[in-house]
Amino acid sequence: MLILGLVNWMQPVHGYDVRRELLSWSADKWGNVQPGSIYHALRKLTEEEMLREVKTEQVGARPARTTYEITPKGVDEFENLLRGYWWEVKPAADPFFAALAFLPAMPRDEAAAALRNRAAQLRAGSDGIEAAAEKGWLRDKPPHVAWMWELAVARNEGEIAWCERVAELIESGTSYLPGRMPPHPGWEQWRSKVE
Known part of the structure; x- marks a missing residue:
């Protein structure tokens, strides 16, 4: 397009x-x-x-x-x-969703650290956009280009808040394993990592 x-x-x-x-x-x-x-x-x-x-x-x-x-x-x-x-709203394919599906395979401390790292990377991206805007990068661009970058920052802010909230839940010990574990030997290995 x-x-x-x-x-x-x-x-x-x-x-x-x-x-x-x-x-x-x-x-x-x-x-x-x-x-x-x-x-x-x-x-x-x-x-x-x-x-x-x-x-x-x-x-x-x-x-x-x-x-x-x-x-x-x-x-x-x-x-x-x-x-x-x-x-049409078409969600972008994000490999993070595939990784999130296997959250129980990660030790709690690593999962929380990874989420905080993701939040930091998103924050750095938003800060870069805002710094470029302050230096006049958008000055000679049409208004809709500024709106596009504003949308990127808003999306980042939403995901940053989510990453920080879920990292806190993981660190607090909130259970995220299913109540009844599927009959698969791998689940028991994962349970020992997160409990």
């Missing part, structure tokens, strides 16, 4: 300019866009007839640059994705 949207917005546009714009948005941090995959995505979207190559030119000793435009099929796909992401 990001690449289709940028080509639609900036067209005709070189792949280099799409890459530069996405990196200026820090999309590699929040949008699952890796800088090295942008050119591959442009080629794939062209193969799928969502983009079209307008021209390829070479200036001096620089590498050849291809200019892209979006096709009507690409516009339809962009608009469908855009509206889908606006109107």
